[in-house]
Amino acid sequence: MKKKRLWMRTTILLVMLAAIGYTFYNHFSEERGLVDQGDEAPNFVLEDMEGERVELSDLQGQGVYMNFWATYCTYCRDKMQVLNDHYEEYEEMGVKVLNINVDETTLQVERHEQRYDLDFDLYIDRNMLVGNAYGVGVLPSVYLIDDQGEVKERQVGGKTEDQVIASLDSLVPEN
Amino acid sequence: MNKETCECGHKNPYGTYLCESCGKPLKEDGRLANMRYEGVARRSQTYSRSVIDKIWNFFSSVKVGIWIIVLILLTSSIGTLFPQEMYIPPGEDPALYYAQEYGILGQLYYDLGFHNLYSSWWYMLLIAALGISLVIASLDRFVPLYRALKKQRVTRHAAFMKKQRVYGEGISSNADLEGVKDKLKSKRYKVREENGNLLAEKGRFARWGPYVNHIGLIIFLIGGMLRFFPGMYLDDYVWIREGETEVISGTDGEYFVENNEFLVELYDEQDEDIFQEALMREDAPVVSNYQTNASLYKRSEGGSIGSETELEHIKDHDIRVNEPLTFEGISLYQVDYKINELSNFTFTLESETVEEEQLEEVVFNVDLNDPQMHYDFDNGYQVEIIEYFPNFYVSDDGEPMTMNRVPDNPRIIFEVFPPDTDPETETGEISMIGVQVNEALNEGHEHRISMQDVELVDVTGLTVRRDHTLPIIIVGGSIFMVGLIQGSYWHHRRIWIQQKDGRLLVAGHANKNWHALKNDIAFISEGTNLPEVHDQLDEEEKIEEDKSKMNEGGSR
Amino acid sequence: MFELSSTLLFVAFGLYMAATIFFAVSITGKKFKNRRGLEANKSGLFGYISAVAGLISALAYFVARWLAVGYAPVSNMFEYTTALGIAMSLAFVIIYPIYKNNYLGLFTMPVVMLIIAYASMFPVEAQPLIPALQSNWLFIHVITTAIGQGILAIGFAAGVLYLVRMIDFTKASKKVKGIEFIMFTLLATVAYVMIGIGFGAADYTATFEYVNEFGETAEIDYVLPPIVGPNEGELVSEQGFNPVISMPEFIRSDDVNTVLWSVLGGLLLYGGLRFGFRKPVAGALQPLVRNVNPQTVDEISYRAIAIGFPVFTLGGLIFAMIWAQIAWTRFWGWDPKEVWALITFLFYAAYLHLRLSRGWHGEKSAWLCVIGFALIMFNLIFVNLIIAGLHSYA
Numbered sequence A: 001m002k003k004k005r006l007w008m009r010t011t012i013l014l015v016m017l018a019a020i021g022y023t024f025y026n027h028f029s030e031e032r033g034l035v036d037q038g039d040e041a042p043n044f045v046l047e048d049m050e051g052e053r054v055e056l057s058d059l060q061g062q063g064v065y066m067n068f069w070a071t072y073c074t075y076c077r078d079k080m081q082v083l084n085d086h087y088e089e090y091e092e093m094g095v096k097v098l099n100i101n102v103d104e105t106t107l108q109v110e111r112h113e114q115r116y117d118l119d120f121d122l123y124i125d126r127n128m129l130v131g132n133a134y135g136v137g138v139l140p141s142v143y144l145i146d147d148q149g150e151v152k153e154r155q156v157g158g159k160t161e162d163q164v165i166a167s168l169d170s171l172v173p174e175n
Numbered sequence B: 001m002n003k004e005t006c007e008c009g010h011k012n013p014y015g016t017y018l019c020e021s022c023g024k025p026l027k028e029d030g031r032l033a034n035m036r037y038e039g040v041a042r043r044s045q046t047y048s049r050s051v052i053d054k055i056w057n058f059f060s061s062v063k064v065g066i067w068i069i070v071l072i073l074l075t076s077s078i079g080t081l082f083p084q085e086m087y088i089p090p091g092e093d094p095a096l097y098y099a100q101e102y103g104i105l106g107q108l109y110y111d112l113g114f115h116n117l118y119s120s121w122w123y124m125l126l127i128a129a130l131g132i133s134l135v136i137a138s139l140d141r142f143v144p145l146y147r148a149l150k151k152q153r154v155t156r157h158a159a160f161m162k163k164q165r166v167y168g169e170g171i172s173s174n175a176d177l178e179g180v181k182d183k184l185k186s187k188r189y190k191v192r193e194e195n196g197n198l199l200a201e202k203g204r205f206a207r208w209g210p211y212v213n214h215i216g217l218i219i220f221l222i223g224g225m226l227r228f229f230p231g232m233y234l235d236d237y238v239w240i241r242e243g244e245t246e247v248i249s250g251t252d253g254e255y256f257v258e259n260n261e262f263l264v265e266l267y268d269e270q271d272e273d274i275f276q277e278a279l280m281r282e283d284a285p286v287v288s289n290y291q292t293n294a295s296l297y298k299r300s301e302g303g304s305i306g307s308e309t310e311l312e313h314i315k316d317h318d319i320r321v322n323e324p325l326t327f328e329g330i331s332l333y334q335v336d337y338k339i340n341e342l343s344n345f346t347f348t349l350e351s352e353t354v355e356e357e358q359l360e361e362v363v364f365n366v367d368l369n370d371p372q373m374h375y376d377f378d379n380g381y382q383v384e385i386i387e388y389f390p391n392f393y394v395s396d397d398g399e400p401m402t403m404n405r406v407p408d409n410p411r412i413i414f415e416v417f418p419p420d421t422d423p424e425t426e427t428g429e430i431s432m433i434g435v436q437v438n439e440a441l442n443e444g445h446e447h448r449i450s451m452q453d454v455e456l457v458d459v460t461g462l463t464v465r466r467d468h469t470l471p472i473i474i475v476g477g478s479i480f481m482v483g484l485i486q487g488s489y490w491h492h493r494r495i496w497i498q499q500k501d502g503r504l505l506v507a508g509h510a511n512k513n514w515h516a517l518k519n520d521i522a523f524i525s526e527g528t529n530l531p532e533v534h535d536q537l538d539e540e541e542k543i544e545e546d547k548s549k550m551n552e553g554g555s556r
Numbered sequence C: 001m002f003e004l005s006s007t008l009l010f011v012a013f014g015l016y017m018a019a020t021i022f023f024a025v026s027i028t029g030k031k032f033k034n035r036r037g038l039e040a041n042k043s044g045l046f047g048y049i050s051a052v053a054g055l056i057s058a059l060a061y062f063v064a065r066w067l068a069v070g071y072a073p074v075s076n077m078f079e080y081t082t083a084l085g086i087a088m089s090l091a092f093v094i095i096y097p098i099y100k101n102n103y104l105g106l107f108t109m110p111v112v113m114l115i116i117a118y119a120s121m122f123p124v125e126a127q128p129l130i131p132a133l134q135s136n137w138l139f140i141h142v143i144t145t146a147i148g149q150g151i152l153a154i155g156f157a158a159g160v161l162y163l164v165r166m167i168d169f170t171k172a173s174k175k176v177k178g179i180e181f182i183m184f185t186l187l188a189t190v191a192y193v194m195i196g197i198g199f200g201a202a203d204y205t206a207t208f209e210y211v212n213e214f215g216e217t218a219e220i221d222y223v224l225p226p227i228v229g230p231n232e233g234e235l236v237s238e239q240g241f242n243p244v245i246s247m248p249e250f251i252r253s254d255d256v257n258t259v260l261w262s263v264l265g266g267l268l269l270y271g272g273l274r275f276g277f278r279k280p281v282a283g284a285l286q287p288l289v290r291n292v293n294p295q296t297v298d299e300i301s302y303r304a305i306a307i308g309f310p311v312f313t314l315g316g317l318i319f320a321m322i323w324a325q326i327a328w329t330r331f332w333g334w335d336p337k338e339v340w341a342l343i344t345f346l347f348y349a350a351y352l353h354l355r356l357s358r359g360w361h362g363e364k365s366a367w368l369c370v371i372g373f374a375l376i377m378f379n380l381i382f383v384n385l386i387i388a389g390l391h392s393y394a
Helices: A002-028 A074-092 A106-115 A126-134 A161-171 B051-060 B062-078 B094-111 B114-119 B121-150 B158-162 B177-186 B204-226 B276-281 B356-360 B470-489 B514-525 B536-555 C002-069 C077-099 C102-119 C137-166 C174-201 C253-277 C281-289 C294-327 C336-358 C362-385
Strands: A044-047 A053-055 A063-069 A095-101 A122-124 A141-145 A151-156 B166-171 B190-194 B197-202 B233-241 B245-247 B255-266 B287-299 B311-320 B325-327 B330-351 B363-367 B374-376 B382-389 B392-394 B400-402 B411-417 B429-434 B437-440 B447-467 B493-500 B503-510 C206-211 C217-222
Touching: A002 B051, A002 B121, A002 B204, A044 A122, A044 A126, A063 A074, A063 A126, A063 A161, A074 A095, A074 A161, A095 A161, A106 A122, A106 B382, A126 B245, A141 A161, A151 A161, B051 B062, B051 B121, B062 B114, B062 B121, B062 C336, B094 B114, B114 B121, B121 B204, B158 B493, B158 B503, B166 B514, B177 B190, B177 B197, B177 B493, B177 B514, B204 B470, B233 B245, B233 B255, B233 B330, B255 B311, B255 B330, B255 B447, B287 B325, B287 B330, B287 B447, B311 B325, B311 B330, B330 B356, B330 B411, B382 B400, B411 B447, B429 B447, B437 B447, B470 C294, B493 B514, B503 B514, B514 C294, C002 C077, C002 C102, C002 C281, C077 C102, C077 C137, C077 C294, C077 C362, C102 C137, C102 C174, C102 C294, C137 C174, C137 C281, C137 C294, C137 C362, C174 C253, C174 C281, C174 C362, C217 C253, C253 C281, C294 C336, C294 C362, C336 C362
Parallel strands: A063 A095, A095 A122
Antiparallel strands: A044 A053, A063 A141, A141 A151, B166 B503, B190 B197, B197 B493, B233 B447, B245 B255, B255 B287, B287 B311, B325 B330, B330 B363, B330 B447, B374 B382, B382 B411, B392 B400, B411 B429, B429 B437, B493 B503, C206 C217
């Protein structure tokens, strides 16, 4: 009788404590993105400046470094400089770098490309359709997608050259 | 734990005030019986062995509960002293704003974290403590009270009767108990009889009111807690220019909304006859309506996200304040707007050296949300846009930049090539154009770009909201209200009539509304020769008052 | 229709006044019960009839104004405060038949009058509704809240009655100071209304040029003679005189001036009464209420709270949340007015727990009723006028 009572009380208290603890964890831990680590990356289609189409599902088997950027974002500019230096060697190793602009005008994107001598393809996410599906808020936002189409990591904010290279390395498919 | 055996033979748990069976007071305290929770032993007070028991007992105490309520009440009021962070003007840095606006107190307010008081860990802990207290205190009291009321006996101990607040006694022989029973029934009392003793009871279900409303509150708090769980709550914002379509976040890119038109309507000082006086007194015009004429679209089945999306029209709705557009649990609310955002510039060229006719056809449009790169004219003129900054500023390094993609302060750098220049090899006339800005950036200009026309567009700001916790909140709130009404507008009343040694004892108890109970007893006593009853609390007061008066008299 | 509504409210005020007088006669008249007992009993009935007539007239005002302006007249300070006064008289009309207590009438009716008089100090003209208020929830939410608060206000009246009856005025004590403070507050409100009406009738305005908080020169109108003036103020109107002291720029000097006038007026009234009676003002009332049964009054105050609390919760929290979800996109947003409604709710919840579980009856309970009403008035006046928020419509 007494044991049962103690057991009951303990259970009730623990349940309440767990619920409150989980609430606090959610409230005070960094917010999880709409698409985040472990999720399957939603498929999308985008066109580059020449109208060349890319579909994420076609990139199965490659790692994808998906970088949301804007011309007015200084961290993006630094990061894209690094990417521009390294994207070719990683393309050979099976890592595709996708630079996705968050719906700025074509003119701005092209002038940006010229001004900073960017060699890779630039994609514009018209109406922020892809950005919304991925829950992009702060720029730069990077999604590392592995060769199985699963999100390995979500990165928000500026990164150093070493960090960018480490991220690219982590995307190289194993075989 | 020791049981306490009453003289009627019933074994009561330790800590019992009134015998569960016959009602005999087991503890001497005061002239009147303690009828709270029917005098049963509240279990939490009786055992406190382990840590768990101690925690349990802490939260079970009403005293602790009241303290939690008072703490929430006091801390909540602090948060209204100055505005919370979410209510300070947008774009203000809270670290500076509070000190600037409210001085040292404001700084202190910010430093102590009161600018975000209601989501601070300690405030949330207080609410959590209230929730725990609600669960435990209710459990602890409901079970014993339910048992006590369920198995209460008709025949009570004489001491129980005498200790009731409303009590009277007299000779039993001449009372008309049958008449009493009829009268009680006519007042809708449930009457039970045992050996010539009566127990009349009414409105017992009111006793469950507090527990029902506590359950409602607990459900409500659970709903509030779920708000913090992933996916339960969506709070987003979308700006849409007139004529544009935007995706609605939180719908996996499935739904889109188009702004067909945005309106702000004002009250007219001229024709609003009854409001005229008030309108004249206001400095600014009073708005009567904000409205977005919106269309809702859905992405066609099977298509993937991105540039190949096709849309299907679902419905039209005029979104106003108080009239959100709702679909699939998502609501779009009219919350903000921007009138007259720049959208289109029309330019021509002017020159003192070139004939006007030459320049007549050189008219070019710049869509500020999608500018063209080149403008070629038949007469050989070429205009190129070198740079475009929708929201221009000069960075700390002295570099021209844009702050974002909204054309609030657009600057365009044009290069004009007159017919005789070769764009491939030569440099044209470069100038920077903006609102009230026209700067030549190199030498030897023969042409001047002039702005002919400006097109403006209105932008609506909609909040996108989805709240999966609403059904739980509604259920909790409704149960709370039902419990509150059940406990407040009905009253549990009991009347005991008992024969003992040729005397007739009458006692009454009400959990509230003694006035009605006394009226009921007066009604059943009429013509039935029941002994007169007295309010023993009144008598007690009187005695005390007399006593204090005597003391006063004595001291003088 | 609009003029008619004003007239009806004026008539209602007169009838509430009549009710007060009848109730006063019914109480003082009891002394001659032996000689003229019947008549004395009847004036209580007349008082109640007057109160009912006043309520009918006030409701007619409400309906007439509703028809005239096209929305439930509860949208600004004048309209809401008036509605609160009417709600309190409604609660009284409902509760009186249960207890038939003339003392309650004597303590309730003046409060009703005071609330309505205070309301009329705000701009009374019809104001157009801003978009956020254009909803049926305006009347559902606000009227329910007003009725709830009106019933809770009866708890206040009964609480004060209890305190006047029970406190020992022969010795100076905190309790005496407390009840005297309540009396002073009521008198200061009376003074505020009288001064406002007086100078309003005289069409008084003093205009100052002053330097405001942004360092700019601005103009400010005083409707009461300027005891305290604005920052670096300079009198530009014919009426008025140079103020005794100037306020710093971040304080609304005309409001401070009004408060100062009310306090001074209140002190004058209070001092006069105190001097006249040669004892505490509430103590002077005590002999009038000697025959009150404290148990009954205690029960009335408790029942008023028990009846009013669910109504207030329904109107002030539940309906408020439903409307907030529709108009403001979320049912709860920690707006100051919302928070103060929650505080009022928590306060009365604490009251009920203290009473039911901790046995706080009688005097403690009466004090809590007084504090609860103070919270309601604080939420109405200070939160609306001083703390900025979404509810600042007036």
